[in-house]
Amino acid sequence: MHDISLNRDVMVIHKALAAKNRKLFDDNKVFAVNIMGAVGSGKTALIELLCDKMKEVKIGVIAGDVISEVDAKRLRKKKKPVVGINTGKECHLDAHLVDHALEKLPLAGLDFLFIENVGNLICPVDFELGSHLNVVVVSVSEGDDTIEKHPAIFLTADAALINKIDIAKAVDANVDKMVADAKKINPGLQVIPVSIKKDVGVDDFIRWLKDARGKN
Amino acid sequence: MHEYGIAKDVISHVLVEADRYKASEVKQIKLDVGPLAMVNKDQLMFCLKAVSKDTIAEGMSVELGSLPVEIICPEKHVFQIDKPIDDVFRFLTSLRCPICGDKASIKSGREIILKEITAI
Numbered sequence: 207m208h209d210i211s212l213n214r215d216v217m218v219i220h221k222a223l224a225a226k227n228r229k230l231f232d233d234n235k236v237f238a239v240n241i242m243g244a245v246g247s248g249k250t251a252l253i254e255l256l257c258d259k260m261k262e263v264k265i266g267v268i269a270g271d272v273i274s275e276v277d278a279k280r281l282r283k284k285k286k287p288v289v290g291i292n293t294g295k296e297c298h299l300d301a302h303l304v305d306h307a308l309e310k311l312p313l314a315g316l317d318f319l320f321i322e323n324v325g326n327l328i329c330p331v332d333f334e335l336g337s338h339l340n341v342v343v344v345s346v347s348e349g350d351d352t353i354e355k356h357p358a359i360f361l362t363a364d365a366a367l368i369n370k371i372d373i374a375k376a377v378d379a380n381v382d383k384m385v386a387d388a389k390k391i392n393p394g395l396q397v398i399p400v401s402i403k404k405d406v407g408v409d410d411f412i413r414w415l416k417d418a419r420g421k422n
Numbered sequence: 423m424h425e426y427g428i429a430k431d432v433i434s435h436v437l438v439e440a441d442r443y444k445a446s447e448v449k450q451i452k453l454d455v456g457p458l459a460m461v462n463k464d465q466l467m468f469c470l471k472a473v474s475k476d477t478i479a480e481g482m483s484v485e486l487g488s489l490p491v492e493i494i495c496p497e498k499h500v501f502q503i504d505k506p507i508d509d510v511f512r513f514l515t516s517l518r519c520p521i522c523g524d525k526a527s528i529k530s531g532r533e534i535i536l537k538e539i540t541a542i
Contacts, residue, residue: 207540207541207542208440208443208445208539208540208541208542209538209539209540210439210440210443210538210539210540210541211537211538212435212439212536212537212538212539213535213536213537214435214535214536215533215534215535215536216428216431216432216435216534216535216536217428217431217459217532217533217534219431220431295426296426296427297424297426298424298427300427328424329424329427331460332424332459332460332532333424333427357511357514357515358460358511358514361511361514361515390515391511391515392515
């Protein structure tokens with residue numbers, strides 16, 4: 207009989223790998239942004255638009271998806287270095303998967319790395335990737351109670367983009383309520399209402415992103 | 423369901439340790455889950471059972487325990503929360519240092535500790 211006393215935090219390996227990723231980003235002067243949000247909230251569309259609008263900086267992308275290469279293929283059309291990650295049964299990216307993706311991505315020379323997480327408002331919260339910023343995209347069509355129903359992700363995020371405000375009336379969503387809910391959960395959260403499709407508010411986000419990179 | 427990923431991590435640690443001791447069967451593990459780890463214990467138990475299938479840990483018993491929650495404020499006051507936290511989100515959004523009243527953050531209570539393995 208073996209009584210093996212361990213007292214080991216099983217999440218430590220993720221935290222250690224996240225720290226390793228962060229060091230790699232810093233050594234290469236790359237500002238890494240983890241973009242989270244539900245399925246269909248507009249994460250891929252946001253990165254596409256950022257690629258179009260941020261012409262003066264060099265961008266790389268890690269596109270996480272459960273099984274497909276659909277998002278990675280969409281983003282490759284922007285002629286940027288893109289690595290797709292398939293998580294299989296997992297509902298979130300973790301530092302280990304990002305670590306492997308980084309082996310395939312030429313980090314040197316990049317200014318920004320956008321990491322598109324798997325569509326999910328719950329699980330990515332608990333898995334640090336090593337990113338400098340965590341951004342949540344939430345769309346009005348998910349219901350204007352989505353933010354108050356998923357407080358954890360807004361509590362740990364640095365910015366929240368409330369997307370599809372151009373169709374808020376059609377889906378009977380109150381954008382002001384969503385902004386207030388987000389601010390109530392996390393007063394320090396940068397909350398920006400946007401329409402990624404109509405390119406409304408995204409310039410404010412880009413300004414904030416560049417500012418955050420400058421402060422890093 | 424991040425419980426699946428956590429279960430995979432736990433079982434992987436269990437199997438590596440059992441192998442180190444040349445064990446042929448894992449009888450029991452003791453696992454402490456912090457109240458702020460946002461883990462659904464029923465789902466975690468189910469996933470541990472599923473992930474350990476066809477390994478030497480299949481059929482093991484799992485003893486789930488808890489961990490203390492500590493908060494810390496910018497003035498570095500550390501305070502242990504003794505009463506059970508019914509509403510984790512309300513707790514997290516209203517964290518104040520009971521000593522100076524400053525906004526506090528979590529020092530501990532999110533960990534998932536594999537405490538002990540019993541194997542033969």
